Amino acid sequence: MSGARARRTFVVEADGGSRGNPGPAGYGAVVKDAASGETLREAAEFIGRATNNVAEYRGLLAGLRAAYELDADAAVLVRMDSKLVVEQMSGRWKIKHPDMRPLAMEAAAVFPPDAVTYEWIPREKNKHADRLANEAMDAGGRGERWEAGASRAELDTASDAGAVGGTVPAPQPAATDPGPTAPAARVGWGPDLGTPTTFVLLRHGETPLTPEKRFSGSGGRDPELSAVGLRQAAAVAEALAARGTVEAVVSSPLRRCQETAAAVADRLGLSVGTDEGLRETDFGAWEGLTFAEVRERHPEDLDAWLASAAARPTGGGESFEEVARRVAAARDELLARHTGRTVLLVTHVTPIKTLVRLALGAPPESLFRMELSAASLSAVAYYADGNASLRLLNDTGHLR
Known part of the structure; x- marks a missing residue:
């Protein structure tokens, strides 16, 4: 007699960005098999004018939905470099912003609450999702839609080819040191990032x-x-x-x-x-x-x-x-x-x-x-x- 099917575990890595905050924004998300590390699904989209935090929540929602389509009974570990999203979705911080509250509610409803856990990671470890978000924003800037078949995010991440879309990853902070850390490039020498x-x-x-x-x-x-x-x-x-x-x-x-x-x-x-x-x-x-x-x-x-x-x-x-x-x-x-x-x-x-x-x-x-x-x-x-x-x-x- 065969035993019960082992529960699959996915890792969802998600990110979002806004060139102006608010400004032209996009998100990226990737679903990986927790055991093998294999990339199972990528998602990215240019979402028009939005803030960083809204774009990050949109990336989380897209990643969870992609994981649900693969296996609705799976367990999910969400890894993001947004301390705000991780703390809010873990229930430790209140969600006060009216644009983020409905997105958080949608994200919480994709899987049963006990199926999803959240973990903060430094930006350096979230390159795949970051590059997907930048690809989506670049495509939006050209008046195009992001296409999965044309994405180089996974290849660029694997080869550690550097930043794309004008985003420079910050150095990884020490394990006991809450980020962010020093800028990887002098702000005055980079692209216009809007009003700080x-x-x-x-x-x-x-x-x-x-x-x-x-x-x-x-x-x-x-x-x-x-x-x-x-x-x-x-x-x-x-x-x-x-x-x-x-x-x-x-x-x-x-x-x-x-x-x-x-x-x-x-x-x-x-x-x-x-x-x-x-x-x-x-x-x-x-x-x-x-x-x-x-x-x-x-x-x-x-x-x-x-x-x-x-x-x-x-x-x-x-x-x-x-x-x-x-x-x-x-x-x-x-x-x-x-x-x-x-x-x-x-x-x-x-x-x-x-x-x-x-x-x-x-x-x-x-x-x-x-x-x-x-x-x-x-x-x-x-x-x-x-x-x-x-x-x-x-x-x-x-x-x-």
Whole structure:
């Protein structure tokens, strides 16, 4: 008597892109046999004007539908370099954008929920789908439809022939380091990628602990701005009002940031949003201590913390690795929510340094090699191809 047929497992790799975000957009998807790695089906389409995230969801939907046509009873592993899509489809992030919510619902309905799992991969490992998306956009630019028989995506991926369609893959980040990393090519030298999303990064004004250089994170007391800090907040508010570019304000939940953000938002006529991911590191038992006091009381823990991003402060605080994952998740959600806009993020030393480090693709030890003054401004621009460009660091001209 023959046994039951073994359940097939497919790997779906999907991607989408927009040349302008929003702009001319397309998606690509490939279905592979999980056991052999054989390509079973390719799909790609030019979808007109859309955002990156919508194109990524369209690619996911096309990949799942192609897998379902091959075997409706299969198990599916979806692998994408879109942290947003992976986290939303895994149920860990809410889907707030009205254009993405119906696409996500369609994708979730293709297979039973327990048949599909999601995994984030770096862009370098998603080349096949990326090149299919670029082929579709190239065809759309010529007024043609993408044809599977004419595709070279699999061949180009196998031979690692480089980027197609003007997209330059970013370097692969370390396994514990949430991307994106440094741009593979200087943004100014590449194709026109449209209006970037710009995060203006404002460190809060001084508190009573700031001039004493004490650890002040999210695990101890929640100090308010000092008189100096309030003057700094007013000064930066005037400077940003004069620039006139900020379209939204988002703050850490901690009091010093909320007070700084309120001063700026009131001057700009905007409201203040709050994002838990922008809070400062929890420094555990070091909260309220100076560096010298930590050195005296916890020398071994301090040495470990300075040597490794995985080490936590004494007493169960957060490691820099944990902070980086939290900040990167907040970054990705804010990018999806504010595509093409200039957003002021009012936050702390570690989150700002982390955003800068990730934009540059710098190692964790670079956190100790940046200076960030109270009420200083920095800025990072994020482009449609996933690359980032540091525009400003520790500007305090408005305080002079």
